[in-house]
Amino acid sequence: PAPAAWRRRSSAVAAGPRRYRIAWEPLAVSEKPRLSGRWLLVTPDGPGAEDTALACEQALAGHGADVVVIRVGAAVERAELALMLPEFGALAGVLSLLAPAEYPHPGPQTPDACPAGTLLLLQALGDSGIDAPLWCATRGAVAVDGTEEVRPEQAQVWGLGRVAALEHPLRWGGLVDLPEPLDGPALDGLCAVLAGLDGEDQVAVRAPVPLGRRLVPAPEPATPAPAPWTPRGTVLVTGGTGGLGAQVARWLAERGAEHLVLLGRRGPEAPGADALTDALSALGARSTVLACDVADRAALERVLERLHDAGDTVRAVVHTAGLTSDTPLMDCTPEELARLTEAKTLGAAHLDALFDGRPLDAFVLFSSISGTWGSGGQGAYAAANAYLDGIAAARRGRGLTATSVAWGPWA
Template sequence: ALREVLPALSSWRQGRQRRSTVDGWRYRIVWRPQPEPEKAELAGRWVLVVPAGHLDDDLVQATSHGLGDRARIMPVSGTADRAELAAQLAALRGDADAPLHVVSLLALDDRDAGGHRGVPSSLLSTLALTQALADSEVKARLWAVTQGAVSTDAAAGGPETHRASDPIRNPGQAALWGLARVFGLDHRERWGGLIDLPGTLDEHALRRFLALLGGDGGSQDEYAVRSSGVHVRRMVRAPLAPSAVPEPWQPRGTVLITGGTGALGAHVARALAAGGAEHLVLAGRRGPDAPGASELSAELTALGTRVTVAVCDVTDRAAVAKLLDSFTDEAPLTAVVHTAGVVGEARPLGETSLDDAMAAVHAKVSGACHLDELLADHPLDAFVLFSSGAGVWGNGGQGPYAAANAALDALAEWRRAQGRPATSIAWGAWAGGGMVDEAVAEQLRRRGVPAMDPVLAVHALWEAVDHGETTLVVADIRWDRFLPAYTVSGPRPLLDELPDVRQLLAGQKEEQADEAGEKGSELPGRLAALPEAKRKRMLLDLVRTHASAVLGHSSTDAVRPARAFRELGFDSLTGVELRNRLNAVTALMLPATLVFDHPTPTALAEYLRDELLPPEPQPEPQPEPQLEPEAGGGTPVLHELQQVASALQAAGDDDTRRALTEGLRGLLAQWEGQTPPPPATVDDELAEASDEDMFDLIDRELGTG
């Protein structure tokens, strides 16, 4: 009997472990009601950035009227680039000293960019605007405004979203949330926030909107304003409810997997084949010529599934329509799993071209839109979209990718509100391949997002479809690593309701209280009280500590003071992260090009010293010693000695002066017929050195001074 019980117990235990692991990966976005915002004085100057063809829109007129004569409208054409927008901002700013606030209503332009379905023109103009703000010397804060881009239902994304009381009305505008969120991460000092307004802006919603613009929302930066009140965005844990599954998903007929021969598509295909799918269609740009396609087809066939590997670029609407028309009634299409898309190279928004942004969104969103529209009247059991956590919390250096994934999540909510099946999962990193290569996967691991077991990830997908989830985050997040990097430039209220984060933040506050003298505006005072050598050491340690944290090192040993940041492994993205960290601890507004302008830790520490402390007073220049020539006009030797005396006045660093001193003493000893004294040894210098001299000496001996 025991032999029969043990396997059952083992299976039960494994099931509990799997359930616990997957539950630990599940999160959801919710919207929490907030107290009524107080009416605030709208100080400063305001610029409404408006698409050129929408100057008469109700939202533009209502906002302009509400801001009064302090507001100026800045029309933007669809072809405007960052330089043009920067010039417009500078002209509107003028010479006034009042703060400038920029309110972007660019979301009103709902045209597709470049004829690419699902790529809003407003996304590209918003990218150009963020670049113009970053380029400009104008000190301004950006508010990005949308209408009907989010749903404030109590548990948006859960099964109850099927009966949404506040459905998404403009899913395309959600892409701006993904992009603008990344701008807020990279440029906290220029960030106001995101505000979504209702489709109809009544007097109650307008009053709340203006109150948010003029008020002090603290750290809040993601709002949804409705006639009923104001809501803020939060991410919460979402363990699976212990309830029976009303309609478990049983794959049948034909299941289409876009990106089917890629790593993610292959993991899904294996699970569907094992689950009984009759016919799998693996669609991709290269079809049977894709690496590993023939081996995957053979593997799936061996599981008893008929496999078709099709050539289809899902961004091409005609190609998608042709593929869908090829399915027969014998094995009708019953489910779609859209995994196609590309991550692209991570780079700051300031280095992202409009063409690159359009390509990144086009690759992921256009195909989803084509499938949604072409299958609008086709009965499906499942319509699954592969999204990413980048669209939920924003990843520095991945603005267009974040935009694309935010758009996919919104498309799923919009479909579900229309009564059609849809599940969008914002994934973390997958092991066994996926959307990123090994180098990026290692970087994600160091930042607190380790790769998930593909078997468990597919299990999470299956459960999400079983339980009628609309949007869901499935990611293994190690908050002790993730949180410090994510909050380096300021608090992120998105995470306020996560118990793990609350505990970590409580610990951080205690540490910050203990180290308050080293933070922000108190740092200059502490530096000023130190001798110069100790200032250098303190700032160099500060730079090396934060550089090590950005690179994922456990100590500062690998960050040599004189080694170039590029050689240490810094790129434009990690350079921005280091800049953000140093902004937070110094209270400075450092440029994004910091590690390129000051290419070594030593050079950067010297720059910080100059920025944090006023220049030391320079001694009054002393008159050059004049050597009186002998009667009769002197000699050439005296003339040359005069030149030597002038050159000595320009002697710079201590090492040079020390060498010159020893040389002059030697010459003098020879002139007087004496034996020159031996050069000072390290022991001699240590015996006579002050504290400041000792630090300088150690730096010289180690090659770090």
């Protein structure tokens, strides 16, 4: 009786909105924002970063800060940086320009190279006991309207930063996305954000005033609703033998997909793969289960070649492959960051590139709410999911189909 009463009560509660979207709200800015104390500007030591660094240094100084600058070499180690930082004395704030440089580290230019610099700085500041708020600048991490180009590598820093805010609230400043060009008003906007805008910690500096990030209920679909997507032909599901991938495969088969190509590193060896293909066959769909690491572009290319040779045209892609993470940012090595993010980030980047020029009915990415609002202990996961959201925005900006679903927990 008790559970029944509970069910009756809970079913009486009006359902809230089930879908949300990001909105950008104009912020009130003081005419002459003032900074005080010593601000540390952290900039990459390499070509291409000097102009931005100089512009920011002059702007911060012009708004009252005592600015000190550290140029961080590409090969700097965490311990080395932690030893250097205390030399600057007591700090009122730290502004990192490491992210906009995009690839501050040597080696392959993988998506994790961008957030790795931010992670390193956050760790070194913590190691050296510096509690000054860290602000991370990005460029193109967010689109405040449909026309702005999104750079998914930059978006990752926002995913990571939202977790830093939860794990280290006392030494976190915020995320500030800078416009192109970084002109006088934009630099004034940056300084206004650093001076503090009523607790705003996720801001896009745009003309005429900075914009604060908001999560708002998404409007209900227009009535009559647009025609739903009807799966057809061959659909590629990465992570297709995983928990949600298998559910999606069944859902696709029920709605008309004729052939499901299910990818995972273990391929047919994954637990439940045989039962899944039987279930799909009972639903009238053919299935092909292949071992393929989606972070490996050549392996993915081989899959597509094989499908092409067999006369199978992929009509839609659902990218569910991914790893979760439960390592706090202070314990996450750059190698772990790369390992935990690559299935989502490199997988999505390869799929995006390999289907360039091939029309798709749908390109669906399985992202997570942790990328939208952060989740303590899930820095790498949040960064990877923010990358997926970014790549969807970038594709849509190029006029291509893409949907990134930031799921809450399924169970």
